[in-house]
Amino acid sequence: MTSSRLGMIALATVFGLTLFTVVDGALAKSGQADPGYQPKAGSSHAVTTFYADVMPILQENCVDCHQPQGLKPGGMVAPMSFMTYEETRRWAPAIARSVMEGRMPPWFAAPEHRGTFRDERYLEEDEKAVLAAWAEDGAPAGDPADAPPMPAFSFAAHDGWSIGEPDLVITFPEPFLVEDDVVDLYVDIPLELTADQLSEPRWVKARETRPGSPAVHHILGAFAGLAPGSTPTIYEEGYSTLLHPGPRTIEFQMHYNKKPGAGTAVYDQSSSGVVFYEPGDTIRHVVQSDWLPIMRFLIPAGDPNYSASMVHTFEEDMQILSFSPHMHLRGKAAKYEITYPDGETEVLLHVPKYDFNWQHGFRFKEPVLAPKGSELELTLWWDNSADNPSNPDPTRDVRFGRPTTDEMGFGFMSMTPVEPREIIVGEPIPEDILGTQSAVTDTSDPASRR
Numbered sequence: 001m002t003s004s005r006l007g008m009i010a011l012a013t014v015f016g017l018t019l020f021t022v023v024d025g026a027l028a029k030s031g032q033a034d035p036g037y038q039p040k041a042g043s044s045h046a047v048t049t050f051y052a053d054v055m056p057i058l059q060e061n062c063v064d065c066h067q068p069q070g071l072k073p074g075g076m077v078a079p080m081s082f083m084t085y086e087e088t089r090r091w092a093p094a095i096a097r098s099v100m101e102g103r104m105p106p107w108f109a110a111p112e113h114r115g116t117f118r119d120e121r122y123l124e125e126d127e128k129a130v131l132a133a134w135a136e137d138g139a140p141a142g143d144p145a146d147a148p149p150m151p152a153f154s155f156a157a158h159d160g161w162s163i164g165e166p167d168l169v170i171t172f173p174e175p176f177l178v179e180d181d182v183v184d185l186y187v188d189i190p191l192e193l194t195a196d197q198l199s200e201p202r203w204v205k206a207r208e209t210r211p212g213s214p215a216v217h218h219i220l221g222a223f224a225g226l227a228p229g230s231t232p233t234i235y236e237e238g239y240s241t242l243l244h245p246g247p248r249t250i251e252f253q254m255h256y257n258k259k260p261g262a263g264t265a266v267y268d269q270s271s272s273g274v275v276f277y278e279p280g281d282t283i284r285h286v287v288q289s290d291w292l293p294i295m296r297f298l299i300p301a302g303d304p305n306y307s308a309s310m311v312h313t314f315e316e317d318m319q320i321l322s323f324s325p326h327m328h329l330r331g332k333a334a335k336y337e338i339t340y341p342d343g344e345t346e347v348l349l350h351v352p353k354y355d356f357n358w359q360h361g362f363r364f365k366e367p368v369l370a371p372k373g374s375e376l377e378l379t380l381w382w383d384n385s386a387d388n389p390s391n392p393d394p395t396r397d398v399r400f401g402r403p404t405t406d407e408m409g410f411g412f413m414s415m416t417p418v419e420p421r422e423i424i425v426g427e428p429i430p431e432d433i434l435g436t437q438s439a440v441t442d443t444s445d446p447a448s449r450r
């Protein structure tokens with residue numbers, strides 16, 4: 001189809017009595033059958049149109065990423081916008097395929113966890129069927145009057161910050177040039193947090209790290225990191241971590257990844273924004289980041305299903321808030337399983353198909369209670385065979401290492417003591433918290449501490 005031909009799409013009711021022709025959004029009644037869309041012979045379903053049927057599904061499930069100012073989970077940038085009919089229609093077949101094959105919307109927890117995590121993304125079977133029918137019908141527009149109102153996206157209103165206007169923004173001193181020949185580059189970029197920017201410790205209410213260019217694969221460490229490259233964190237009322245004041249150096253551990261070649265160089269200036277609690281607010285739960293490390297392993301060349309595990313024992317009653325498994329290109333699956341003191345076990349998170357491209361933080365809707373003595377077992381699986389399309393070299397035995405061509409094995413987690421505190425923001429910070437919080441506020445990537 002040529003593009004002018006694509007601009008002409010006819011809409012018919014099943015009975016073929018009323019025919020409308022949509023020419024670039026303008027609706028004109030036409031007495032003649034249009035050469036464009038024709039319902040298939042014998043088709044019994046009412047015509048599925050963009051404005052009436054597809055747009056509501058896209059708005060609900062896709063457009064928070066698929067728009068120019070969209071969310072960039074883990075630095076992943078959605079390559080196309082689905083805001084308007086004009087932008088979306090040529091993607092109709094790809095949309096149908098991506099949802100039928102389960103790639104979109106991106107979500108990696110096993111289906112039995114449905115309802116457990118915040119921000120989970122699922123399409124109902126009937127919603128998938130609507131998208132498939134629309135593509136099959138030739139992606140008709142329908143009547144713009146049927147369009148639902150476009151929801152207000154908070155990030156567009158705040159210069160791209162989904163957490164709202166930050167109280168503090170930390171960014172590279174100057175843009176970093178990712179050169180033409182770069183494919184995969186790990187670089188630590190030091191930023192100065194000055195005393196002018198932050199003169200005393202403050203309690204973090206929300207934070208977000210934003211990649212400054214599409215070449216950012218992910219940002220591993222940033223300050224107050226919970227999980228690398230995860231989506232913005234907005235703490236529940238009363239939950240917080242402490243951000244220590246300047247002057248000090250904060251490292252952004254950048255991972256750039258792009259296609260190499262002349263003219264592919266880009267400048268990147270990534271940044272982190274923080275919103276703080278206000279004086280007088282009460283902090284009841286000081287959130288700690290931790291990681292379960294699996295670092296001693298040797299994955300044999302060609303092994304399709306190598307696994308390793310480790311166990312963490314809780315020494316006081318804790319609430320578990322989130323998990324984020326981290327492996328590299330050979331990462332295959334991850335599981336966190338808890339054994340309570342009474343012997344009962346529960347799989348808290350199973351990621352059956354881990355994908356390195358999506359560094360996802362799984363945040364529980366309701367914190368999980370881990371009584372003192374509970375044991376949390378992390379198990380990770382790797383696929384070092386040639387059947388793993390991401391595998392950079394199936395002929396190599398692989399150990400722990402920082403480059404993506406080596407492997408990692410971390411189960412990041414965030415948690416907080418069950419016993420609540422009562423810390424008033426603006427009053428002196430208790431000694432025990434000042435002491436224990438430093439590790440949390442520096443960097444979350446233990447691999448850099450070699």
Ligand code: HEC
Nearest residue numbers: 061062065066073076077078079094095098103104105106
């Ligand atoms: C959390 C953000 C996010 C959401 C939500 C999301 N996408 Fe995507 N989408 C992406 C990103 C990022 C890519 C690029 C993936 C890549 O490069 O591997 C992408 C790629 C795609 C592609 C092209 C590649 C492919 O796999 O076919 C299609 C089609 C697509 N998305 C459709 C959808 C549809 C339909 C929805 C809603 C049902 C949706 N997406 C929801 C982020 C998102």
